[in-house]
Amino acid sequence: MIIVYGGTFNPPTIAHQKIAKQIIEKFKPSKFILLPVGDYYPWKDSFASFYHRKEMLKLTFPQPIFEISEIENEKAYQGTYKALKQIESQFKEEVRFLLGADNLDYLDQWLNYQSLIKEYKFIVLTRKGFDVENIIDDKFANYKANFSIHNFNLDIAAANFRNDPTKIDIVVKPVYSYLKKHNLYGVK
Secondary structure, eight states, rough: EEEEEEEOOSSOHHHHHHHHHHHHHOOOEEEEEEEEETTOOOOOSOOOHHHHHHHHHHHHOOSTTEEEHHHHHHOOOOOOOHHHHHHHHHSSSSEEEEEEEHTTTTTTSSSSSHHHHHOOOEEOOOOOTOOOHHHHHHGGGGGGGGEEEOOOOOOOOOOHHHOTTTGGGGSHHHHHHHHHHTTTTTTO
16 A cells, blocks of 8 residues: 655645654555645645755655655646546555545545545544544545544644744754755745
8 A cells, every 4th residue: 555645845844754654653555655736736825846845855754665756746737636546557556645634624625526535545634623524424425434534633734834934843953954055934
């Protein structure tokens, strides 16, 4: 099984790292693929470039089980469904998608979401302020079996760092050094 963890990773935080560690321990995947949104992402606002986010992911996840996918930066935005299809085709293994409760809440607005929830299994991370079971019951009841809930309530978000770059304990030290070197998010 391959786990795909999609996100902006703007920047990658210790929460992303802890999530990955817990999920690897619980699900024992053969590979853990990080799928950062590309520069073509239509809702991209104040993201660091794909290149910088990819480099920071390398610093946050140096172990061989991790792979950073460039699928979402190769062409115009095609959505998660097409990205997972491509990964599945490349590796010929079951693919599960890891997402947080905040993203689950608007999964029904994603491109090709009906095909996505029919064909793939999801690992959903709990998050303060979101009732995951309720969201699944309300929006995806017919596909409830495709959702596995994983309790993770560490209240760290990349936005916390972007809003206050002095909170250096939110990112790993090599990432903080990288941010300083490239003057990202106002880190000097």
